[in-house]
Amino acid sequence: MMSSTITLCFLLLSSGVLHVYGSCVGRCNDPLDNTKPCQCNSHCVQYNDCCDDYHDVCGQGSLSSLADTLWNLDVNRLVADTDYVINYQGQVNENNKYDNAPLPFFTSLNENKVDSITSYVQFKSLLDNYESTIGQAEDLTSQEWGEIDAFLDTVMASGVMQEAFKYLHENGHVPNDAAQFREKLKEMWFNLYPRSSGGVIESSGFEHVLVGEHRSTVSGFHNWLQFFLQEDAGRLDYQGFVKTGEPRIVGSQFDWVGYWKSLGSFFLGTSPEFDMSLYSVCAIMHPNAVCSFHMNGSDVRIQTWDIGHKTGLQIASAYPIL
Structure with missing residues (x-):
């Protein structure tokens, strides 16, 4: 993960709930607290002392409302302890390289269900299109672009991406033009770019976030299905969890084809269209920043990064913060 240029000070309450000082995460509708630099109740608008993320986290038509809707619309999400186990x-410290997990992370996965869902099948077809070594030039064949276009068509037709598109348009971030929005997603996620x-030309948002890359260590790699597939193929050794969160987020430590990842975070069981929809909204609305909201009863934070040396928005990275 890239180092943030924004310094956040965290207060861990005795209840175990993580609150972000200067943010509304975990503080919606709290009474006035003069020890905080900003407030998160309805009066803050009147007194002009709302936290910067108040409208996203707590307001009507907020990112929290959208996130809950996307979660509920993710009909292709797999069910924990039923579809996968x-x-x-063991828990590990992200700064120490040792193996505290002798067994695989995934005990089982209903692969028949995965292979019956179009978006998963198309997602899997894209995973071998990329060269994972950072610094090695890449290109995509016409067949690989065809696979990308088929996947994008499926994602665009999904309920989660349709809702994300509607939200972004209604909030003034994209025009009401589905074809134009599809091209924006293609540029953000699939057009190749240099990482420096x-x-x-060596990388793309899709490759970095959902497939994974490596140089001296693993970079990116924030998708549960890719994790399963690589582990199942004997290419990935899970070494233990660093942190966990809700809804169904894990930060894991692992070795992938001889390269180490100290903390790789991802949602568990979510569909490819859900991950792309949520990360796209955050990248468009809050590029190079933390995107904070409430989803399915839990506070969630997504970090996104843009490739600064290239014109327009390209996903450099996107992942849930734990």
Whole structure:
């Protein structure tokens, strides 16, 4: 994960609920608290002392409302302990490289169900289109672009992406043009770019976030199905969990084809269209920043990054913060 240029000070309450100082995460409708630099109740609008993320986290038509809607619309999400079973095993410190999990992370997965859902099948077809070594030039064949277009068509037709598109349009972030929005998603996620200014064409948002890359260590790799597939193929060794969160978020430590990841976070069981929809909304609304909201009863924060040396918005990274 990239280092944030924004310093956040965290207060961990005795209840175990994480509150972000200067943010409305976990504070919606709290009474006036003069020890805080900003407020998160309906009076803050009148007194002009709302936290910067008040409208996103707590307001009507907020990101929280959208996130709950997206969660409920994710009809292709797999069911924990029914469609898949995981084994957390030992907890590890992200700064220490040791294996505290002798068994795989995934005990089982209903692969028949996965292979019966179009978006999963198309997602899997994209995973071998990329060269994971950062710094090695890449290109995509016409067949691979065809696979991307088929996947994008499926994602665009999904309820979660349709709702995300509607929300972004209604809040003035994109025009009411589905074809134009599809091209924006293609640019954000699939058009190749250099990860460093003047470097070779080597990466894309999809490759970094959902497939994974490596140089001296693993970079990106924030998708549960890719994790399962690589572990099942014997290419990934799960070493233990660093942190967990809700709804169904894990931060894991692992070795992938000889490269180490100290903390890789991802949602568990969510569909590819859900991940792309949620990350796209956050990237468009809050590029290079933390996107905070309430979803399915839990406070969630998503960090997104843009490739700054390239014109327009391209996903450099996107992941849930734990």
